[in-house]
Amino acid sequence: MSALKETHFNLPKQTNFYKGKVRDVYTIDNKFLVMVVTDRISAFDVVLPEAIPFKGQVLNQIAAKFLQATEDIVPNWVISVPDSCVTIGRICEPYKVEMVIRGYLAGHAWREYNAGKRQVCGVTLPDGLKENDILPEPIITPTTKASVGHDEDISKEAIIERGIVSADEYEKLEKYTRQLFKRGTEIAKEQGLILVDTKYEFGKADGIIYLIDEIHTPDSSRYFYSDGYQERQEKGESQKQLSKEFVRRWLIENGFQGKDGQKVPTMTPEIVQSISERYIELYEQITGEKFIKPVAEEVTKRVLKAINFKLSVL
Numbered sequence: 001m002s003a004l005k006e007t008h009f010n011l012p013k014q015t016n017f018y019k020g021k022v023r024d025v026y027t028i029d030n031k032f033l034v035m036v037v038t039d040r041i042s043a044f045d046v047v048l049p050e051a052i053p054f055k056g057q058v059l060n061q062i063a064a065k066f067l068q069a070t071e072d073i074v075p076n077w078v079i080s081v082p083d084s085c086v087t088i089g090r091i092c093e094p095y096k097v098e099m100v101i102r103g104y105l106a107g108h109a110w111r112e113y114n115a116g117k118r119q120v121c122g123v124t125l126p127d128g129l130k131e132n133d134i135l136p137e138p139i140i141t142p143t144t145k146a147s148v149g150h151d152e153d154i155s156k157e158a159i160i161e162r163g164i165v166s167a168d169e170y171e172k173l174e175k176y177t178r179q180l181f182k183r184g185t186e187i188a189k190e191q192g193l194i195l196v197d198t199k200y201e202f203g204k205a206d207g208i209i210y211l212i213d214e215i216h217t218p219d220s221s222r223y224f225y226s227d228g229y230q231e232r233q234e235k236g237e238s239q240k241q242l243s244k245e246f247v248r249r250w251l252i253e254n255g256f257q258g259k260d261g262q263k264v265p266t267m268t269p270e271i272v273q274s275i276s277e278r279y280i281e282l283y284e285q286i287t288g289e290k291f292i293k294p295v296a297e298e299v300t301k302r303v304l305k306a307i308n309f310k311l312s313v314l
Contacts (some may be wrong), residue, residue, distance in 0.1 A: 003039040003051035004085060004200045004299045008037035012311055016204045021047050022056070022219075027091070027134075032079065032314065034307055035087045041275070044258025046132070050267040053276045054293065057084040058283040063214030065287055068184050074176045074209040077203065079314070084294055092203025092210050095163050096145050097154065099177040102197040103185065105129050106222060106239075122155030129287050132224070132232075132239045138181055140174055143270060145201075154171075172209060173202055182217050191288050193242060196222040218243045242285055246278055 007024045022044040026034040039051035039059040042162045061084055065217035077089035102109050109120050110131045118125050121141035143151040160167045177200050188195040203215040223242035232239055254265035260297035280291045
């Protein structure tokens with residue numbers, strides 16, 4: 001299987017290049033972004049040594065589907081998806097906050113709650129909740145987008161007070177976040193899933209707020225299977241998750257959590273193939289569609305050809 005580990009394109013009118021953990025992002029003519037979602041995989045803030053075939057396609061196609069399914073709520077940055085691994089869109093000035101929304105008490109919010117805190121990002125939670133319980137209503141727990149280090153929790157009041165986002169624009173971001181989460185929840189329910197929590201990023205161009213980046217993928221969202229959810233909660237059992245948690249679990253079982261001195265376990269061809277197959281399962285479960293592998297062609301050449309063709313007609 002051929003994986004797209006990295007790209008080194010020299011695109012027409014290219015003005016910048018940024019290599020993220022899993023994405024290669026090209027700036028074109030200071031007007032457009034070409035985002036190549038590679039098959040690199042990260043966990044515990046570390047990029048693992050082996051790329052996972054079709055992972056980039058899975059994430060890019062899920063994001064494309066959900067961005068299209070929500071464009072009646074808020075316009076998004078996408079202009080074209082010329083290849084299963086590529087999205088081309090308009091450049092937006094990003095807001096320096098990530099809008100995290102939670103319908104259930106899981107992950108970071110649960111860890112804070114379990115440590116005795118009853119306020120998360122300025123939102124007060126009732127006593128007596130258990131891990132993975134449904135919240136009385138979805139809560140928005142924003143984080144600042146740190147250029148260095150980890151993102152930090154922040155309250156709505158602090159965002160406005162510090163001038164990170166103006167009061168009226170923040171109200172719009174909250175409104176969009178709730179509407180997007182509601183739509184994502186409805187789509188997930190049709191697939192027998194619960195959208196537990198997720199994050200949205202927004203930007204601005206020509207005075208218009210756009211939804212940017214990607215949404216509702218297993219890398220940015222947590223899903224539970226709805227079948228058996230209530231029974232598991234009543235018995236105090238772990239919920240059945242649909243996320244890349246299985247990768248983290250494999251790493252932990254093999255002695256790696258991203259800490260100093262720890263070594264990434266050997267990723268055999270069998271392990272790589274099993275992770276690839278799980279990502280394809282994620283795609284089919286989340287979208288309800290059959291995953292279609294691209295026709296046999298060297299992946300880097302195929303991607304470059306698709307990008308160049310699209311840029312020639314933009």
